[in-house]
Amino acid sequence: MVYPRLGLSRKAGVPSSTVVSKAFLTHARLAARNLQLEDLPLIVTPHPLNDLTPAHMRELARSAYPIVIRQLTGRGPLDKQTHVEFVHPAERNRVQRDAG
DSSP: OHHHHHHHHHHTTOOOOEEEEGGGHHHHHHHHHHTTOTTOOEEEEOSOOTTOOHHHHHHHHHHHHHHHHHHHHOOSOOOSEEEOOOOOHHHHHHHHHHHO
């Protein structure tokens, strides 16, 4: 399980970056609280991820990359949670359908 390792890393001052999908945000917050890391910065992605193509995953990764770097280097503010600017393809299709 990643949680204990994350807690030890953060508490030891080792930079880390935690990515969760929106559906698991509440669970991640509870786990962080249990590790006494209430202010753990989280990167939140859309959900689900299992239906993304490799091209969409690369797009999502490119969108998340600057946030990960900011968390690992400490450059810039570390918000408690940062949502990746990525619109899930299913949502894109729904918007196009509704507009047309």
